[in-house]
Amino acid sequence: SAAWEIDTEGEIPQYKKQVEFTLMHNLDALTTTAISIEDVELAVAVFEAGISYDVEKIASSRQVPFTATHKLSNGGAAPFDYLSVKHEIQEHFIPPEKDEIVFKKNGEVIELDPDLIKIYPEDSESTQAHEIVIELDDLRETDMGMFEPNDEITVEYPIIADKLTEGETFLTNAEWKANTYPRGEPIVITEEGEEAAVIEVVHERIKLLRGKSVHATAEENVYEVVLKIVNNSNHNVTDYTVKDAVPKGFEAENFSMEYAETEKLEGKQVLIWNIEEMAEGEKVEISYVIR
Numbered sequence: 001s002a003a004w005e006i007d008t009e010g011e012i013p014q015y016k017k018q019v020e021f022t023l024m025h026n027l028d029a030l031t032t033t034a035i036s037i038e039d040v041e042l043a044v045a046v047f048e049a050g051i052s053y054d055v056e057k058i059a060s061s062r063q064v065p066f067t068a069t070h071k072l073s074n075g076g077a078a079p080f081d082y083l084s085v086k087h088e089i090q091e092h093f094i095p096p097e098k099d100e101i102v103f104k105k106n107g108e109v110i111e112l113d114p115d116l117i118k119i120y121p122e123d124s125e126s127t128q129a130h131e132i133v134i135e136l137d138d139l140r141e142t143d144m145g146m147f148e149p150n151d152e153i154t155v156e157y158p159i160i161a162d163k164l165t166e167g168e169t170f171l172t173n174a175e176w177k178a179n180t181y182p183r184g185e186p187i188v189i190t191e192e193g194e195e196a197a198v199i200e201v202v203h204e205r206i207k208l209l210r211g212k213s214v215h216a217t218a219e220e221n222v223y224e225v226v227l228k229i230v231n232n233s234n235h236n237v238t239d240y241t242v243k244d245a246v247p248k249g250f251e252a253e254n255f256s257m258e259y260a261e262t263e264k265l266e267g268k269q270v271l272i273w274n275i276e277e278m279a280e281g282e283k284v285e286i287s288y289v290i291r
Helices: none
Strands: 047-053 056-061 063-074 084-089 102-106 117-120 130-134 152-161 169-171 172-180 187-191 198-202 208-216 223-231 237-246 261-265 266-276 283-290
Touching: 047 172, 047 187, 056 063, 063 084, 063 172, 084 152, 208 237, 208 261, 223 237, 237 283, 266 283
Parallel strands: 056 198
Antiparallel strands: 047 063, 063 152, 084 130, 084 172, 102 152, 117 130, 169 198, 172 187, 208 223, 223 283, 237 266, 261 266
């Protein structure tokens, strides 16, 4: 437009409206970054544990010892720095002493510090339940070392059933834990309830039938002696002793089962056999010749 002039008579000219301006920067930047990550091996932790007993049944009305065996194995690629074993032993059963607990790693006996083994309460009364706790922490700093892949640990100890009644049972209630180093979420295995191992209590009736027969042979003054034992009990019979006396003036030979020892009774030689075990319904026959 054409130039124009205005005289404000000495006053400073102003706009009729106040206008504010904001200066905005427009910055374009380009950044380039390089990251180098080394290969990391992710080890898988696999922990297995369980318990077994050396008996399936317990005889009633007597003290019956049996052995509990825990088996722990590392089937993965990660070592474990922490292990624990817990086993609840119900009332009417006598727990082991600390020095009766045998700890093995890969078949080698490891002497544990007694302070690592806890038995609650600290007595041998069968009138109340007990809990056995073995806790091993910071294994990397011990002579035993960490629980490495393919390692196996067993924990064995005796338990005594204290004169139970027929119909009672021994129920398993056990827990095992393992953890790595550094610590992560522990692996916990439990065995209890219907899926746990159970030992039944039975009333054992010992009923054995014994018989003896003597037969003349073709030789004069030579006889065959046959001893027969039949196990008619409702269970296996163990450590059974058989005795038979040889008549005066005779000597025994040709044994079908070698005797274990002899003794004297009223001038006669008594032969003694020890039968380690007879299954339910089993028949055992021992024969020999006297002359």
